Amino acid sequence: MSKTTKPERKALSALEDAAAAARFAKQAAKTLPPKRAKQLREVAEDAKDASDVSKKAVRKHPRKVAKRAGKAADRALTATETALAREQKKAAKKAKKKSEKAGEKRAAEKKAAEKAAAAKKKSAGEDAFGRKVAKAAPKRAKKTSAPSPVDADAAGVEDPAVDELIEAVIELEPVAEPETAAAPDVDDDHESASDDLATLSVVALRGRAREQGHTGYSRLTKAQLVELLS
Structure with a gap:
């Protein structure tokens, strides 16, 4: 090789x-x-x-x-x-x-999550504020609203404004002159007087109570005023 x-x-x-x-x-x-x-x-x-x-x-x-x-x-x-x-x-x-x-997708998802969280937080805050307002509304309404004369009568509360109104109505009402008539029967006297008083308004009844010198009449209801004046 x-x-x-x-x-x-x-x-x-x-x-x-x-x-x-x-x-x-x-x-x-x-x-x-x-x-x-x-x-x-x-x-x-x-x-x-x-x-x-x-x-x-x-x-x-x-x-x-x-x-x-x-x-x-x-x-x-x-x-x-x-x-x-x-x-x-x-x-x-x-x-x-x-x-x-x-990375862009993750950033977009993160941004969307942050936006959703902010919206949820805002919504929760608005709901909380709404509940707070709704809870406080009855108290505020009760505190600010003044009772009407009719409500004051029903509740039996003395109101200076109501008394002044009653006095003004009494001054404006003409005093009816007594009529000469036959003396009624003794048995029907109390019943007819009660019927006459029942036809009067609460203001008129209070006026009569004032004329007769009664006190505390502004706290009484109509039925109680009729009983007082009978």
């Missing part, structure tokens, strides 16, 4: 490099889009062809074989690295865009 020379060993090493570059390019092409994968497979085929040289050609033209195989291996490695770098850059850009979109 003849001993290989240095140029032959160099040629054989270049052939191995070309074959390895071809395999690497074919493997990388599987991860690329169709167009780029096709281009890379073509380069891989060139490197494979450059690595497929007979031993006779290596012994006869070692330098030529080494040069051709070396160029094919370099071309295949460069094309593979470039294609992978582009895909990695594209994938990184896509991931960044996706991350930014996710």
Whole structure:
């Protein structure tokens, strides 16, 4: 067996490099889009062809074989690295865009949640204020409203304004002059007097009570005034 020379060993090493570059390019092409994968497979085929040289050609033209195989291996490695770098850059850009979109979505959700919380807080405050106002309204109305003369009569409460009104009505009412009539029967006197008093208004009854010198009449009801004056 003849001993290989240095140029032959160099040629054989270049052939191995070309074959390895071809395999690497074919493997990388599987991860690329169709167009780029096709281009890379073509380069891989060139490197494979450059690595497929007979031993006779290596012994006869070692330098030529080494040069051709070396160029094919370099071309295949460069094309593979470039294609992978582009895909990695594209994938990184896509991931960044996706991350930014996710961040915008989270920010929008956070803003919407804050807005909803603020609206809920405002609504709760308005409800609390409404309940407070509704609770305070009866007390305020009771405190500010003044009882009418009729209410004062029903409650039996003396009101200076009512007394002044009664006195003014009494002064305006003409005093009926006594009629000369036959004396009534003793049995019917009390009943007829009660009937006459029942036809009078509360104001008139209080006026009569005042004329007769009674006290505390402003607290009495109509029935009580009739009984007092009977």
